[in-house]
Each structure stands twice: as structure tokens, then as C-alpha cells.
Amino acid sequence: MRRDARRNVERLATAAGQIFRERGLDAPLEEIAKAAGVSAGTLYNRFGGRDALIDAVMPDVVEAKVREAMVRAEAEADPWDGFTLYLTLLCEMQATDLAVSDAVSRRYADAKRLNEICEAQMDGVRGLIAKAHAAGRLRADFTAEDLPYLLWTTSTVVRATASRAPDAWRRALAFTLDGLRPAAAHPLPAPPLTAEQVHAVMLDLGAKRSGQGR
Amino acid sequence: MRRDARRNVERLATAAGQIFRERGLDAPLEEIAKAAGVSAGTLYNRFGGRDALIDAVMPDVVEAKVREAMVRAEAEADPWDGFTLYLTLLCEMQATDLAVSDAVSRRYADAKRLNEICEAQMDGVRGLIAKAHAAGRLRADFTAEDLPYLLWTTSTVVRATASRAPDAWRRALAFTLDGLRPAAAHPLPAPPLTAEQVHAVMLDLGAKRSGQGR
DNA sequence: CCCTAAGTTGAGGTGGCTATCAACTTAGAA
DNA sequence: TTCTAAGTTGATAGCCACCTCAACTTAGGG
Numbered sequence: 495m496r497r498d499a500r501r502n503v504e505r506l507a508t509a510a511g512q513i514f515r516e517r518g519l520d521a522p523l524e525e526i527a528k529a530a531g532v533s534a535g536t537l538y539n540r541f542g543g544r545d546a547l548i549d550a551v552m553p554d555v556v557e558a559k560v561r562e563a564m565v566r567a568e569a570e571a572d573p574w575d576g577f578t579l580y581l582t583l584l585c586e587m588q589a590t591d592l593a594v595s596d597a598v599s600r601r602y603a604d605a606k607r608l609n610e611i612c613e614a615q616m617d618g619v620r621g622l623i624a625k626a627h628a629a630g631r632l633r634a635d636f637t638a639e640d641l642p643y644l645l646w647t648t649s650t651v652v653r654a655t656a657s658r659a660p661d662a663w664r665r666a667l668a669f670t671l672d673g674l675r676p677a678a679a680h681p682l683p684a685p686p687l688t689a690e691q692v693h694a695v696m697l698d699l700g701a702k703r704s705g706q707g708r
Numbered sequence: 709m710r711r712d713a714r715r716n717v718e719r720l721a722t723a724a725g726q727i728f729r730e731r732g733l734d735a736p737l738e739e740i741a742k743a744a745g746v747s748a749g750t751l752y753n754r755f756g757g758r759d760a761l762i763d764a765v766m767p768d769v770v771e772a773k774v775r776e777a778m779v780r781a782e783a784e785a786d787p788w789d790g791f792t793l794y795l796t797l798l799c800e801m802q803a804t805d806l807a808v809s810d811a812v813s814r815r816y817a818d819a820k821r822l823n824e825i826c827e828a829q830m831d832g833v834r835g836l837i838a839k840a841h842a843a844g845r846l847r848a849d850f851t852a853e854d855l856p857y858l859l860w861t862t863s864t865v866v867r868a869t870a871s872r873a874p875d876a877w878r879r880a881l882a883f884t885l886d887g888l889r890p891a892a893a894h895p896l897p898a899p900p901l902t903a904e905q906v907h908a909v910m911l912d913l914g915a916k917r918s919g920q921g922r
Numbered sequence: 923c924c925c926t927a928a929g930t931t932g933a934g935g936t937g938g939c940t941a942t943c944a945a946c947t948t949a950g951a952a
Numbered sequence: 953t954t955c956t957a958a959g960t961t962g963a964t965a966g967c968c969a970c971c972t973c974a975a976c977t978t979a980g981g982g
Contacts, residue, residue, distance in 0.1 A: 495928085495929095496927090496928055496929065496978085497979070497980085498928090498929070498979065499929060499979095502929085502930085522968080522970090523969085524970085532930075533930065533931050534931095534932090534971080535931060535971085535972075536930055536931075538970090539929075539930075540929095543970095543971085544970095633886075643861075643865060643880040646861070646864045646868060647860070647861040647864065647880075649864075650860045650861065651857060651860060651861075654860060654909050654913055655901075655905075655909055658908055659905050661898050662901055664897045665898040665899075665900065666854075666857040666861075668894070668896045668897055668898075669850070669854065669857065669884065670883065671887070672847075672887035672888075672893060672894050673885070673888070674883065674886075675892065677892070678886040678887060679886060680882070680885075682882045682883075683875075683878045683882055684879040685879070687869070691876075695868050695869055695872055698868065698871070699868055709959095710948085710949055710950080710957090711950085712948075712949065713949095716960085736938075736939060737940075737941095738940085746960075746961085747960065748941080748961095748962095749941090749943085749960065749962075750959080750961075752940090752941065753959075753960075757941085
């Protein structure tokens with residue numbers, strides 16, 4: 495690849511990182527091209543489309559953030575504290591970075607690397623959940639497939655309140671977490687989603703234009 | 709008004725009712741005009757714009773549904789049962805009628821009648837909450853201003869899962885409700901939104917094009 | 923320094939939606 | 953029946969976003 499082409503790839507990646515973060519993964523690609531100082535055509539030449547751009551930009555960011563959260567969560571002595579800390583950190587990320595919020599609550603069909611990282615993350619969460627279950631600190635009927643409810647909720651609350659009450663999600667999350675302790679448990683009216691359903695639903699979300707996005 | 713004009717108003721209102729219900733209050737107005745068998749121009753002639761159309765079509769529907777839910781809720785002997793029944797019915801409406809889902813979780817600046825009805829409904833909910841508080845059956849720190857969190861959550865879950873797991877919201881709601889019992893309560897990290905913040909946020913949501921779209 | 927493959931550009935086609943308006947049609951009173 | 957105010961229409965302009973491509977520019981090897 496020629497030097498100028500490589501330079502443009504880098505500029506585009508940087509711009510995409512910034513703009514995705516500010517406006518979510520549905521941000522107009524033209525905006526990104528403009529921020530990178532190139533034309534939209536170049537963006538398509540270099541990346542081919544939105545999903546490929548996402549897959550070029552997001553995985554590293556997401557993996558780093560998610561890994562750090564996991565490290566901190568696993569450092570907690572109490573499994574419940576670990577579980578809730580992880581969720582809180584995840585929501586914090588969602589609140590400060592719309593790109594992460596989208597990456598974590600949707601799936602983009604052609605962003606393979608990103609999907610793998612998200613799957614890996616889910617496995618990590620399964621571990622946290624298992625530990626909390628084993629310690630009797632998390633209601634037994636909560637499964638990893640229920641996690642998306644939390645992510646969708648936070649993502650919605652965050653987007654709705656970001657400009658007017660940026661900490662509102664903490665309150666909403668606290669209500670939810672209080673429902674996840676064993677003592678709070680009452681029989682649930684429906685079984686959890688299957689992993690396939692979760693995947694399919696998240697793909698649907700990623701395929702829709704405009705999300706809740708600007 | 710001429711007879712044909714009145715007839716068109718009726719056709720448009722009927723079509724709007726149907727299409728809003730299926731696709732939400734962001735449905736393309738052209739679609740509605742087409743379903744009514746008139747041109748888009750006529751829709752604008754008769755109603756002037758989306759908000760006016762919403763305000764012409766939705767208030768009666770919403771009021772009827774909300775009133776019935778309130779009647780049934782107030783018929784419950786236990787205030788907690790009343791409160792949760794009301795929320796469940798509200799969510800059921802959201803699940804079966806995207807228009808109601810939008811009407812209840814957003815505000816449209818120029819839909820005055822609808823806004824009044826939503827405000828009135830909020831007052832009813834305040835009553836339910838007060839009774840449940842008085843009976844010690846609802847955690848004391850839950851306020852009417854926290855209700856939107858539930859509505860936003862359900863609205864998101866319903867839209868995401870409608871086509872693949874139409875009952876998923878029941879499980880998500882159950883987790884949430886389990887967090888609202890007094891026994892589940894742990895200190896909350898942030899104060900509730902003010903009524904003004906809730907209003908402003910809901911207006912923002914209504915003003916965005918495409919919501920979770922289609 | 924020249925030449926060409928690699929790369930960029932920006933204009934333009936596509937599509938979806940909103941909103942308006944001059945030209946046409948029609949209800950219904952006189 | 954006639955006439956006109958009321959009403960409808962379809963074309964159109966404006967947005968915004970996606971995506972493509974022929975024409976142009978340039979890096980960098982020979």
C-alpha cells in the first residue's frame with residue numbers, strides 16, 4: 495500500500511474512533527471522512543463499508559476496556575461485588591462512549607473481530623455469574639442471556655438522559671441490581687432467551703438504521 | 709367543512725391509527741396517506757403535520773386504555789398488586805401497540821391533548837404509588853419520576869424482541885419489579901430526576917427522528 | 923526525471939422522508 | 953344547471969445519507 499494510502503487509513507481510523515464515540519456507531523460515514531480530511535469515496539475504497547470500519551476501529555478499544563473491567567471485577571473479594579462492579583463499569587463505559595454502548599448492545603453482521611471479542615466477553619461474564627451463583631449472592635434464575643436486558647436499558651437511559659442528567663443511569667441500574675439479589679427473587683413469568691435469540695435480536699438492532707441515534 | 713374533506717379526515721385518522729400502531733409514531737406520513745387512499749398533500753392540508761395528526765388520533769385511544777388499566781389496578785385489594793398490575797398492563801399495551809409505547813414514553817411538543825392525558829395518567833400513578841408506599845409494600849425511595857425508566861426499558865425490550873420473543877419483556881419487567889419491593893431496597897446512588905427533567909428528556913426523545921425506527 | 927499503477931476526488935445516481943404549491947377537480951348552495 | 957369556494961393532487965424542491973465511478977492526481981520504482 496502506498497504511503498499516502500496508509501496515512502489516510504490512519505486518519506480515517508482516528509476520525510472514526512472520535513466520531514463513533516461521540517455519536518454512536520450509526521454516525522454518518524461522510525462526517526467521518528470529512529473529519530479525516532478525505533472524501534467519502536476514499537473511506538469506501540479503504541474500508542468498503544460501515545461494518546468493516548467498525549471492525550477496524552472498535553475491537554481494540556472494546557477489548558481493552560472490557561478486559562480492564564474484568565480485572566477489576568475479579569479483584570473483588572465478594573462475587574456479588576465483582577458482578578455488580580463489572581456491570582457498573584460496563585454502564586460507565588456506555589455512558590461515556592456511545593460507540594462502546596452500541597458495540598456492547600448490538601451486533602454488526604460483518605464485524606467479525608468485534609463479534610468475537612463480544613462473545614469472549616460474554617464468556618467472562620458467565621464466569622462472574624457462576625461464581626456469584628455458587629456463593630449464593632445472585633438470584634439463581636438469572637442467566638447470562640438476561641444480561642442484554644441490562645445493557646439495552648442502560649443504553650436507552652444513557653442516550654435519553656446524557657445531556658440533561660448524565661448520572662441518571664446509576665439510579666436506574668441500582669433499582670435493577672436490587673432485583674438481582676437472591677433475597678429479592680420471586681418466580682419469573684417467562685424463561686430466558688436462548689443464546690441464539692439474543693444473537694438474532696442483537697443483529698436486528700445493529701441492522702436498523704438510526705438506532706436511537708441522533 | 710365539505711363532506712369529502714370530512715371523509716378524508718376520517719380515512720386519514722383510521723389509517724394513522726393502524727399504521728402508528730404497527731410501526732410507531734415515527735411512521736412515514738406518506739405511508740399513512742397512501743393507506744388512506746389520498747395524497748400526502750391532503751394529509752398536510754387536513755392536519756398540518758405529524759404532531760397534529762398524533763394529537764387527533766392518539767388521545768382517545770390512550771385515555772381509554774390507560775383508564776381501563778387504572779380501574780383494574782384500583783380494584784386490586786393489595787396496593788402492591790395494584791401497582792404491579794398497572795405496570796404490567798401498561799407494558800402489555802406497549803407490547804401490542806407501538807403507538808401507545810411511543811405515546812407513553814415520549815412527548816410530542818405540539819400534541820397538547822395527548823400531553824394532558826399523559827400528565828393526568830401520571831397523577832393517577834402517583835396515587836397508586838402513594839397507596840403502595842402507605843401500605844409499606846413499595847420501597848420508599850421509588851418515586852413517580854422513576855417510572856420512565858421502566859417505560860423506556862420496556863419500550864426498548866419490546867421493540868427489540870417483538871418479532872422473535874414477544875413475551876421477553878415479561879421476564880425483564882419481573883426482574884425490575886423484584887427490585888422495587890421494600891425488602892429489596894438498598895441505598896440509591898443518585899436522586900430521582902425532577903419532573904422538569906423527565907419532561908425535557910421525553911420531549912427530546914419525541915423530537916428525534918426515527919426513535920428505534922420502523 | 924518519467925511513467926504508470928495506485929490512489930483520490932467530487933459529482934451524481936439512489937432512496938427515503940418532509941413539506942409546499944400551482945393547477946386541476948368537485949361539492950353543494952343558489 | 954351554474955358557479956365558485958373548498959378541496960385534492962402530483963410534481964417538485966429540500967434534506968440527508970449511502971454508495972459508485974470516470975476523470976484526475978501522485979507516489980515512488982526504474
